[in-house]
Amino acid sequence: MAGRTGAGVTGPAGATADAAGAPVDVLAAADPVQAVLAAHRTGRRIALRTSGTTSRPRSVVRSTASWWDSFPAVSALADLGAGARLWLPGPLTASMNLFAAVHAQAVGGQVVDDVSAATHACLTPAVLTTALADGTALRGLRVVVAGDRLTRELADRAAAAGARVGHYYGAAELSFLAWGSADDDLRPFPGVEVEVRDGVLWARSPYLADGYAEGDGPFVRDAQGWATVGDRGGRTAYGRLVVAGRGHLAVLTGGATVLVADVEAALRAAGAGDCVVVGVPHPRLGQLVAAVGTDAEALAAARATGLPELSAAQRPRRWVHLDCWPLTAAGKVDRTAVASLAAQPRHPRAVT
Structure with a gap:
């Protein structure tokens, strides 16, 4: 593998065909869940296409054992076993959903289409927000939230609706890194070691993928078995894991590189609520930093603080509220x- 990023780092984790043949492209199968189960029975590796929401799509290659080894811990943390009925409204093309469906079937549960028949659910924070707004009956459900940050405020709202909420942080390449009740309560997942190097999170566990079918990408593994995808974060004095976000998401403004994870962390600390930072075009500076949120009052309150902990380049110059x-x-x-909406000069909710 080609070297990269510094001493002791072996480079992008590349995947090669093993003795059992080329990895199975499970998302190309008519039934991806059955394709994964069949691959596990025959000892074949599987390939999972990533969504490409933060970079170009890639195919992540892994052994099925890297999933199966985590099943006991997931079952215990999610209280999911034989007889469980899992509501899974998201598509199986998302690795978190495919994992959840495979896990449920492997331990004797099943996936159901109707939330009223469910005992468990696996949702992204955005889908959970929609479910709460629509009045979806969550009382009594054990809800696992993943795929993005679960704020304490959203977790509390779900709990008030009667759901029992759990949250995990991970990546398609790394699988599970941490589990908790919300993003302020994450601790390393059972069997996972987490290390912070220069503000970047590294993990070592049995759940790591082998690499990419294409051979290159943000997934890097060193000679000691530690791996990263570039997510930034840290550890608190109490051992909790703080996740800031993917480090390569940046806004280039006036010659400065602004990592959106740093600005989003400052906005959350200032009480901005659910907020996303993006770059919008500017004729002289290249881009402007824009803060976009769904809570207009919280966004205005955060703006009023002046965000003194941020540099001049990091401070948002455009503030937009979306419903x-x-x-x-x-x-x-x-x-x-979001960036396209924030860039609209006549956006009715924009304040420049």
Whole structure:
């Protein structure tokens, strides 16, 4: 593998065909769940196409054992076992949903189409927000939220609606890294070691993927078995994991590179609520930093603080309120669509 990024780093984790043949493209199968189960029975590796919401889509290659080894811990944390009925409204093309469906079937549960028949659910924060707004009956459901940050405010709203909420952080390449009740309560997932190097999160566990079918990408593994996809974060004095976001998401403004994860963390600390930072075109500076949120009052309150902890380049110059987030097919916030909306000069909710 080609070297990259510094001493001790072996480079992008590349995947090669094993003795059992080329990895199975499970998303090309008529029934992806059965394709994964069949691959596990025959010892074949599987390939999972990523969504490409933060970079170009890639095919992540992994052994099925890297999923199966995590099943006991997931079953215990989600209280999901034989007889469970899982409501899974998101598409199986999202790895979190495919994993949830495979896990449910492997432990004797089943996926159901109707939330009223469910005992469990697996949702993104955006889909959970929609379910709460629509009055979807969540009382008594064990809801696992993943795919994006679950704020304490949203977790509390779901709990008030009667749901029992759990939240995990991970990546298609790394699988599980941490589990908790919300983003302020994440601790390393059972069997996972987490290390912070220069503000970047690295993990070592049995759940890592092998690499990409294309051979290159943000997934990097070192000689000691530690791996990263470039997510930024840290650890608190109490051992909790703080996740800031994917480090390569940046806005280039006036010659400065602004990492959106840093600005979003400052906005959350200032009480901005659910907020996304994007770059919008500017004729002289290249881009402006824009803060986009779904809570107009919280956004205004954060703006009023002046965000003194941010540099001049980092401070948002455009503030936009949206009634709801545009979503990708996987149920995640569509940052490209958010940036397009924020760039509209006559957006009715924009304040420049």
